[in-house]
Amino acid sequence: MHKLLLGCNGRGAQHIPGAPPSIDEQFRMVKASGVFDFFDRLPQPGEELEYLRASEKHELPMLTGLWTYTAGRDEALLLANLRLTRDSGGECHNIMLFHDHADGHALSDAEVVAFYRLAYEEAVRLGIDITFEVHIYMWSEDLRRVLPVAQQVRAAGMPFNFLLDHSHVLIKLENPDEQDLCGIREDVEAGRLILDPFESGNIVDAWIAENMTLWHAVRPVAPNGPRNAWAQHPDGRPGRACQYPFLRPRPGEWHSDWFAYKLEPSKEVVRKVLRAHLQNQNSRLRYLTTEIIDLPDYGDGARYSLFEHSVALALWIRETEAQLRADLAASLPAESLAA
Template identity: 55%
Template sequence: MKMPFSLGCNGRGVVHLEGTPISVDEQFSMIKSSGVYDHFDRMPQPGEEKEYIRAANKYGIPLRTGLWWYVSGRDEDLLEKNLRISKEAGTEFHDVMLHLCNAQGKIVSDDEIVAFYRHAYDLGARIGIEIGFENHIYMWSEDPRRITPIGQRLAREGLPFKFVLDHSHVLIKVDNVEEQDIIGIRNDVESGKLVIDPYEQGNVIDEWIENNWVHWLQVRPVSPNGPKNIWAIKNPNEYIGGAYGRPCQYPFTKPRPGEWHSQWHAYRLEPCKEVVRKMFKHHHLNRRSPLRYITTDMIDMADYGENAKYSLFDQNVAIAEWIRSTWDEISSQPLPQEATINKND
């Protein structure tokens, strides 16, 4: 069954082994040959804009989504530049990742977040491209307690909250006090004031889905209390989380001996799979669901798969195949007599 959303692959994951030279044309060829993707999730990289447009046309694989990271009070002009570049390349949706701290090095306030969102939304409307905000480590939204109040405030101010859900950045904090302490949520998690376990009632991911905010779902497996990337050494004075990469990526299929640094267990994937199933069930039952894009996001950076010996692209393809089969299974289930409508409608 054809999915009602576009499935893409993150550009940092269209490579087998990190550091292997690969051209833009080769990346598009890989995506096309896989037979499982509808688009390439990548903002045209600086200096290579024409190459991306040429390859997209050549292989019939559009650039529908892309992202960049921004600092409030510094990068407003950069945002406009990136939106125009993306629009020219045919991109439909731009993921705005807003840093935890503003240009003065202070934690960005709710007022600054809302102002940056409004600026991005207005720019997007003028240029002809949608924007969304993502929950992500190192960003204001790493603290899951901030997201619902921002979404509600935007609604009060007449702006739709277009949310990019990366559930991995919530699930790495499940049963992991070090990750909870990075953003200061341990007391609220332990008291039950904040629920991050996707199997428990009242959890924040369910809340975001049920509020009908999720326009783009990013799928990257992680494991509750999963292993750090001990093959990626970082400068602890520059990065949060110590000397090793944070636990933001767990292989979807079992690595062969020597391909990964830790033991692998299939059951550890289940929380991530459960969130995808919940998102699909919501979309199947809710005719107002705004979900339009899904991406697979096995990538190469230090907090993810840097120095891994497994194929990033093969892992992404395996996730994409699972996504398609899971949607087929869920969407084939008969709808109740009256399909669920968003509680806020």
Template identity: 55%
Template sequence: MQDFSIGCNGRGVRHLEPATLEEQFRMLRDSKVFDHFDRMPQPGEEADYLRLANKYGVPVRTGLWSYTAGRDEGLLEHNLRISKEAGGEFHNIMLYARNAQGMVVSDEEIVAFYSHAWNLGQKIGIAIGMEVHIYMWSEDLRRVTPIANRIRAAGMPFNFVLDHSHALLKLDNPEEQDVVGIRADVESGRFVIDPYEPGNVLDEWIKQNMVHWLQIRPVSPDGPKNVWDLKENGHYGRACQYPFKRPLPGEWHSQWVAWRVEPCKEVVRRMLAHHYMTPGSPLRYVTTDMIDMPDYGGGARYSLFEQNIAIAQWFKKTAAEIKQEIAASAQTTSSPTTLIPSVS
């Protein structure tokens, strides 16, 4: 099974103050835990990304951009080309929940946009995928598997970017469930988010063997909003980020409790177990995503980069433990794929 390339989201390569692009590349190199920079070359800085990637030995392998169906098909091709030129291997397509006419994007429009991206990626030589994410079509978690099935039926693989935080954000949080109208389904048990309950949607996605890229950012069940960053609409940022390790006194606006990080860790463990027990698992990229936007860690007084380093260190240790446990089990049982490793 191939190793992962571990990257850090560019919005999280900073301590309290923003870092220059060169400082970001230097920080990534000096951390000794990251293999690549997760950041699409920003407009006007494309040459700088390639130059600094070569200077510091930190390639730019993954990146993302947000798109609107019916408007941004040309922009997509441009972004794929500049990503490829900078050494990019995988482009994450964030497709908004509404199209250019302001209507909820239809299944047909999502499949068409994906097909357009897939064909461009094949021509340009860069992989593409879609992510589960707030504000995007996939924020309604119920849509992911049906869309994946439609894309596969059209003769393409569905390359999935799993950011478990955007699913767990809605765990035990009726306000977040109401954003996309899933509250009744959750309360009735027709749709299950809780990773500790049978039939949950995260296990469903993992078992489809479609995750190419895993993003790691803790959130908490019914977590606190980001009261240190007021958005333009006058609302506090959504609860999309919970510190991975305990902040020092005064570094965060809420009480930090260790168990609240456990659901996120559990999903990562299950993803790793699936990967190591499944021949042909497509998982290749892992990124840490403690970032600075209002819905995340905007205004935080803890170091975003130190949190990202802590996640990467934990991930590497956990991956090694799970891989070792599965290998050991394979020597003592004729059915190693039935084992679910228990790693704390």
């Protein structure tokens, strides 16, 4: 069976948010840490050659990368980025499709499926994979849409390739305001939609059971966590609470109180994803990435090292996988474990 590969999001290869080192230094840092298999980044516009040179020099492939797209405007960009993924040695391109069409209307599930088909068919032609992500601001921010879209994709004769980013689920746990942003509050309060990964019947368990996750993006987040008080969007909106420090911040590094127990829901999802992979010889999971990044809804303005926290998270993932593997090996025949 295939080995799980662990990558570092390129936005996490910096110590001071918003002041990244050179591209070459980013690759050197990630390689020198000794805990990552690849660099997660689509070569950025105008810097493609620098990324390729750094990848080759440090023997650190760019296996995955992502971009955001608006249907009705960015189809040509999508095709170009899929070719760029292939040409830069990538294996998988993640697609974050905005909630609204270029003309302003909210995308229907059928329109999401049509965009998926365009990407999937070109990816097959190029010999790479795509994933669609659960993410704020995107069609999938309403978490209830993910499985119906997956079912429609499969009914159209394609596999549904999913990127599970649990931070965009857990940000809504214990947070009615966040639930209101995508219209799920009534279903959450009625118990029809369960966000807590410790509760039976929760939405993440339902997704894991579908064996559709190719890529798990691992970002620590706290239920009803503090907004990013040190950053705002260009229009003045404050940063959302999509990132929580993985390590206890030193004095002055974080704008809010920090509690280790608030990391447990994020850690529980990782355990569930890894356990499901190890127990399923046909698991489709291939990539995990650490996602401790800048940007207003995440770590912009923070004074802790994004890279220090990324490495600590990667080490925890490695240790957790090893422990789960050992636990399962003690109770199952060796041939029952995925590689």
